[in-house]
Each structure stands twice: as structure tokens, then as C-alpha cells.
Amino acid sequence: xxxxxxxxxxxxxxxxxxxxxxxxxxxxxxxxxxxxxxxxxxxxxxxxxxxxxxxxxxxxxxxxxxxxxxxxxxxxxxxxxxxxxxxxxxxxxxxxxxxxxxxxxxxxxxxxxxxxxxxxxxxxxxxxxxxxxxxxxxxxxxxxxxxxxxxxxxxxxxxxxxxxxxxxxxxxxxxxxxxxxxxxxxxxxxxxxxxxxxxxxxxxxxxxxxxxxxxxxxxxxxxxxxxxxxxxxxxxxxxxxxxxxxxxxxxxxxxxxx
Amino acid sequence: xxxxxxxxxxxxxxxxxxxxxxxxxxxxxxxxxxxxxxxxxxxxxxxxxxxxxxxxxxxxxxxxxxxxxxxxxxxxxxxxxxxxxxxxxxxxxxxxxxxxxxxxxxxxxxxxxxxxxxxxxxxxxxxxxxxxxxxxxxxxxxxxxxxxxxxxxxxxxxxxxxxxxxxxxxxxxxxxxxxxxxxxxxxxxxxxxxxxxxxxxxxxxxxxxxxxxxxxxxxxxxxxxxxxxxxxxxxxxxxxxxxxxxxxxxxxxxxxxxxxxxxxxxxxxxxxxxxxxxxxxxxxxxxxxxxxxxxxxxxxxxxxxxxxxxxxxxxxxxxxxxxxxxxxxxxxxxxxxxxxxxxxxxxxxxxxxxxxxxxxxxxxxxxxxxxxxxxxxxxxxxxxxxxxxxxxxxxxxxxxxxxxxxxxxxxxxxxxxxxxx
Numbered sequence: 001x002x003x004x005x006x007x008x009x010x011x012x013x014x015x016x017x018x019x020x021x022x023x024x025x026x027x028x029x030x031x032x033x034x035x036x037x038x039x040x041x042x043x044x045x046x047x048x049x050x051x052x053x054x055x056x057x058x059x060x061x062x063x064x065x066x067x068x069x070x071x072x073x074x075x076x077x078x079x080x081x082x083x084x085x086x087x088x089x090x091x092x093x094x095x096x097x098x099x100x101x102x103x104x105x106x107x108x109x110x111x112x113x114x115x116x117x118x119x120x121x122x123x124x125x126x127x128x129x130x131x132x133x134x135x136x137x138x139x140x141x142x143x144x145x146x147x148x149x150x151x152x153x154x155x156x157x158x159x160x161x162x163x164x165x166x167x168x169x170x171x172x173x174x175x176x177x178x179x180x181x182x183x184x185x186x187x188x189x190x191x192x193x194x195x196x197x198x199x200x201x202x203x204x205x206x207x208x209x210x211x212x213x214x215x216x217x218x219x220x221x222x223x224x225x226x227x228x229x230x231x232x233x234x235x236x237x238x239x240x241x242x243x244x245x246x247x248x249x250x251x252x253x254x255x256x257x258x
Numbered sequence: 259x260x261x262x263x264x265x266x267x268x269x270x271x272x273x274x275x276x277x278x279x280x281x282x283x284x285x286x287x288x289x290x291x292x293x294x295x296x297x298x299x300x301x302x303x304x305x306x307x308x309x310x311x312x313x314x315x316x317x318x319x320x321x322x323x324x325x326x327x328x329x330x331x332x333x334x335x336x337x338x339x340x341x342x343x344x345x346x347x348x349x350x351x352x353x354x355x356x357x358x359x360x361x362x363x364x365x366x367x368x369x370x371x372x373x374x375x376x377x378x379x380x381x382x383x384x385x386x387x388x389x390x391x392x393x394x395x396x397x398x399x400x401x402x403x404x405x406x407x408x409x410x411x412x413x414x415x416x417x418x419x420x421x422x423x424x425x426x427x428x429x430x431x432x433x434x435x436x437x438x439x440x441x442x443x444x445x446x447x448x449x450x451x452x453x454x455x456x457x458x459x460x461x462x463x464x465x466x467x468x469x470x471x472x473x474x475x476x477x478x479x480x481x482x483x484x485x486x487x488x489x490x491x492x493x494x495x496x497x498x499x500x501x502x503x504x505x506x507x508x509x510x511x512x513x514x515x516x517x518x519x520x521x522x523x524x525x526x527x528x529x530x531x532x533x534x535x536x537x538x539x540x541x542x543x544x545x546x547x548x549x550x551x552x553x554x555x556x557x558x559x560x561x562x563x564x565x566x567x568x569x570x571x572x573x574x575x576x577x578x579x580x581x582x583x584x585x586x587x588x589x590x591x592x593x594x595x596x597x598x599x600x601x602x603x604x605x606x607x608x609x610x611x612x613x614x615x616x617x618x619x620x621x622x623x624x625x626x627x628x629x630x631x632x633x634x635x636x637x638x639x640x641x642x643x644x645x646x647x648x649x650x651x652x653x654x655x656x657x658x659x660x661x662x663x664x665x666x667x668x669x670x671x672x673x674x675x676x677x678x679x
Contacts, residue, residue: 088560092557096622101550116477121481
């Protein structure tokens with residue numbers, strides 16, 4: 001399922017805001033077909049790290065490798081060009097538009113500015129069915145009428161529709177009920193099964209252990225460990241989050257996840 | 259019509275929509291479903307218009323005449339033009355208070371440029387093009403301050419309201435009334451088509467809707483997209499045909515001192531822009547982005563849409579439509595005087611769009627709403643005029659209708675929310 005060359009690899013990433021060191025020599029990687037969780041307490045540097053990948057922030061130091069090659073990401077467009085898509089917590093959907101319109105927002109299929117609705121509707125339906133999102137009855141209903149889980153599904157589907165290779169999910173289940181959380185976690189697992197590199201940021205260790213193959217723990221802007229989900233326990237991860245000692249993790253994860 | 263209200267995470271999933279039958283049965287089923295869930299579309303305002311027409315038909319002796327019908331069209335045309343621009347501005351969740359006096363600037367420019375012996379006289383058609391371009395330029399200026407500097411549109415266009423009013427006062431206090439003699443400019447209001455030409459125009463406009471459906475069907479060929487409900491399409495096409503040919507037939511019936519009347523050009527201009535702007539709003543990427551920015555500007559920005567560009571373009575549209583409306587108003591009286599703009603032009607235009615179901619909070623509404631709203635307000639004011647009722651009462655009734663329409667709309671939105679639409 002997964003192979004050993006990381007899809008996305010960050011080495012020795014540092015970032016400071018004034019005198020505050022948000023990230024210190026942080027390493028991070030995600031392989032194709034793998035769900036990598038990024039956990040840590042508030043202020044651990046998770047969001048800053050994600051923003052460095054997404055191009056919202058520029059790292060002060062360190063290297064970013066994409067499929068083994070050095071890349072520089074200067075803005076969100078660079079990240080999108082590489083195939084990195086971020087689904088933010090607040091989803092960024094337009095409630096007054098329907099599912100199709102949201103999926104193609106800003107990238108509408110058009111000829112001389114005239115929209116091709118049929119092509120967009122068909123692609124939306126096929127993308128949703130590829131991801132086994134079956135609860136949305138009509139792709140022509142407005143997003144305002146969808147449940148929280150359905151909205152999250154639309155946001156994720158939009159991220160993967162553009163031949164993306166790495167999908168980053170920021171707290172995808174933060175505001176969802178039990179059933180809808182299950183719905184979204186299943187979707188996250190399917191993304192991994194389809195060969196994408198998936199990064200999931202979550203405070204909820206239950207969600208993390210439900211979906212992730214590996215878990216990267218940050219504390220106070222430094223790496224404190226990378227864990228195989230199958231060989232670790234929630235307790236070990238909690239200890240790392242709250243009291244882990246900084247270590248270098250490059251090359252440490254020996255076994256590839258199954 | 260859909261609600262733009264946020265359904266919070268964890269809200270109940272929408273009720274299962276019944277599968278709709280095809281054919282005529284499907285039409286009734288959908289109509290009933292829409293009625294039950296409060297998805298009324300333009301129905302209330304059309305019903306309102308019919309009620310008003312019947313009411314005045316019984317009470318006012320001069321209302322139910324073909325001549326008055328032609329008058330109604332030309333009187334409404336200018337307001338409808340301004341209201342079209344208002345729709346786009348409101349879709350963004352912004353406001354443009356300057357349009358009344360921007361219309362005045364447009365009228366002033368054509369009047370000045372057509373003035374014989376002024377040394378800068380140009381052909382009437384060129385004068386109109388320059389005037390509309392200048393008004394779009396005003397929109398560019400105001401829109402840029404709103405989009406790039408970040409000053410609220412209310413303030414910028416309130417400033418514009420005073421500035422353009424001041425400019426008009428300065429010129430006209432010195433010059434008095436400027437008479438418009440140019441034939442082409444005056445035609446925008448008073449030209450009447452021959453009877454045959456009127457029917458031809460009706461036929462052309464009637465064909466547009468079936469053609470658009472044909473185009474959609476061709477594009478969707480070979481895909482799995484649900485087919486059109488042909489009975490519903492047929493019903494709507496028939497409705498449009500009745501409205502178009504009926505309008506022309508009534509206009510052609512009019513007679514002023516034994517001279518036959520016909521379809522006024524002003525009405526054709528309005529319907530032409532209605533078609534163009536509906537196309538722009540519903541069929542193009544630009545229109546889609548306008549709705550997106552109005553619905554969630556941050557989402558639009560993250561999707562790569564240039565929000566400032568959309569804002570500036572929308573204010574340019576608002577300026578241009580105001581300019582066109584201003585020219586039509588000036589042509590109505592063949593002059594520009596200190597009394598311009600007539601009546602409560604700005605507020606009538608905004609009220610037209612709002613009565614037509616355009617939300618003040620952005621993202622919800624359609625161009626046709628402006629046309630229907632302007633028609634309702636125009637009919638009311640025309641009817642009250644033929645009853646020789648005072649201006650005070652006309653304002654009071656217009657205000658009452660506005661209040662009623664928005665209250666009804668608020669109820670409808672609540673009903674929609676309850677039924678999960």
C-alpha cells in the first residue's frame with residue numbers, strides 16, 4: 001500500500017515570529033497511501049507547520065522535498081501546483097451555492113467564460129461516488145442544507161478532485177457528532193487507500209487511532225516522536241504530547257506501515 | 259430560491275426529497291413541493307402585480323387603457339435599469355447610494371454633448387456611449403476605493419451621492435434647463451416600433467428561453483445529468499410567449515388622437531438588458547464569482563477568486579446601468595433640469611430589487627427580481643396617479659408594499675429553514 005519514498009518530506013524546518021520560536025528543526029514526512037497524524041498540545045506548532053507546507057507562511061530555514069526533489073513553496077498557488085491541498089477547519093464553502101458550484105469554485109469549467117454546467121455536475125457526481133460519499137442526495141442542493149459531515153465531505157472531495165497528491169485536513173471532526181465523525185473518518189481512510197498522502201491534524205486521539213498509520217508528535221515547536229499506530233498506545237502518545245523530550249526523528253521510522 | 263442561512267454543524271440532515279415523476283405529473287408535484295416548503299420563487303410578486311392591475315382596473319377609469327400601458331412601460335424603464343445594477347451590488351452584500359445622481363450625471367453628459375452650437379456637439383448615439391462609459395468610470399472610481407482601500411460602500415457611495423449631486427447643481431444652476439433635441443437620444447424613451455416589428459421582437463425574445471434549454475440539453479448529451487422536465491419547460495415557454503405577445507398586442511392597440519401606438523423602444527432596451535444581465539449572472543464565471551463573493555468572501559478568496567476585481571466590476575455595472583437609466587429619464591422629458599433625478603429614484607430602484615427578492619445581505623437574488631419589482635412599483639405609482647391621489651399617499655403605499663414584501667420574504671425564509679431547504 002505505501003512505499004518508502006516520502007511524498008512530502010520536511011527537514012529541519014524552523015520558523016520564528018519575532019522572538020518567539022514557533023518551530024525548531026522540525027522534521028516531518030508523509031508517504032503515498034499513508035495517513036499521517038500530526039498531534040500536539042495548543043501552541044505546539046502544528047498550524048505553523050501546516051502553513052509552511054500550504055505556502056501561507058515561509059519557513060525561515062530547512063528543506064521541503066516533494067517526491068524526493070527540493071521544492072520551494074512561496075504561496076498557496078505553489079502548493080496547489082505541486083498537488084498539495086489543505087482543508088481548513090472552517091471549510092471555506094459558500095452556503096448560498098450548491099455542491100457543484102462549491103466543488104468548482106474558482107476553477108469553473110468554461111468556454112469563453114460561459115459555464116459548462118453539465119461537465120461540472122458530472123465530474124462532481126463521479127468524484128463523490130469515487131469517495132463513496134453517498135449521503136448527499138442531490139449535487140444541486142445548496143451547501144446550507146447539508147449536515148456538518150456532508151459539508152466536510154464536500155470540502156474534502158473538492159480538495160482531492162484536482163489530482164492532488166497530499167491532502168491536509170485541519171481538525172476535520174472538531175464540530176461533528178458521533179455518526180458524522182465516523183462518516184468523515186471513513187472518508188479519510190479511503191483517501192489513504194487510494195494512494196494519497198493524507199495529513200490529519202486532530203486533538204482527538206480517538207480519531208487519530210481510528211485513522212492514522214503513523215503519528216508525529218510536536219511539543220513546544222520541536223519533534224518529540226514518530227509513532228507507529230499499531231505498535232503504540234494512546235497513553236504513550238499522550239505522554240509524548242504533555243512531557244515528551246525533543247529528539248531528532250529523521251530516518252527513525254524504520255518499518256513502513258502495512 | 260434558497261436560503262443563505264448557515265445550517266450549523268450537527269444540524270439534522272435535510273428531509274428526504276421525494277422522487278419526482280416526469281411529465282405533467284412531475285410539474286404539479288414539484289409545484290406542490292415548492293409551495294409546501296416555501297420555495298415560491300417569483301410567484302408572490304406576480305400574484306401581487308395581478309392583484310394591483312385588477313384593483314386599478316376597477317377603480318381608475320384611465321388605468322386599463324392601452325395608452326396608459328405604453329406609458330407604464332416607459333415610466334418603469336428607467337427605474338428597472340437602475341434596479342438591475344442594484345441587484346449585482348446587493349448580491350455582493352454591498353450598497354450603492356450614488357446611482358440616482360450617477361443617472362443624473364449620465365443625463366447631463368448626453369444633454370451637454372448633443373447641444374447644438376456648443377462647440378463640442380457629437381452625434382446623439384456617440385453622446386450616449388460616452389455618457390454610459392463615464393458612468394461606468396464613476397463606478398470604477400467608487401468601486402476601487404471600496405475594494406482596494408477598504409472604505410465601506412455605504413460611505414463611499416454616500417460621498418458619491420453628495421458629490422455628483424453637487425456637480426449637477428453647479429452646472430444646472432448656471433445653465434438652467436438643457437433641452438435635448440437629438441432624435442436618437444429622445445428615441446430611447448419615445449420611439450414606438452411598428453406593429454409587425456413589435457411582434458417580430460416578441461418572437462425573438464420568446465425564442466430565447468427554448469433556445470437556452472436546447473443548448474443545455476445538447477451540452478448534457480452523453481452525460482448522466484438528469485434530463486429537463488419537458489412539461490415544465492413547455493409551461494414556462496408558453497408563459498413567456500403569452501407575456502411577450504400580450505405586451506405587444508396591447509401596445510399596438512393604443513391610439514393617441516387616432517395615431518396608432520406600438521411597442522416602445524424603452525421597454526425593449528430594458529428586456530434586452532434583462533436578458534444580457536441574467537446571462538451574465540447565471541451563465542458566466544463572472545456571475546458565479548459574484549454569488550460566491552456575496553455568499554462567503556473569504557471562501558471565494560481562498561478559491562483563488564480576485565475579490566477586489568469582482569467588487570470593482572460590479573460597481574462599474576451599477577454605474578453603467580444607472581447611466582442608461584438616466585438617459586431614458588432625460589429622454590422622457592426631452593431635457594435635463596434641476597428636478598433630476600425624478601421622484602425617489604434611488605430608493606425606488608433599491609426597493610424594486612428588494613421587493614423582487616434580492617437579499618440585502620448578499621448571495622441571494624436574481625436579475626428578474628429587479629424587473630418584477632420595478633414593474634410592481636411602477637404599476638402602483640401609475641395607478642395611484644391615474645386615481646389623482648397625492649404624492650404623499652403614493653410614497654406611503656410604496657413603503658407599505660416594500661415592508662410587506664420583505665416581511666413575506668422573511669417568513670418564507672423561515673419556512674424554508676424549517677423544511678431544511
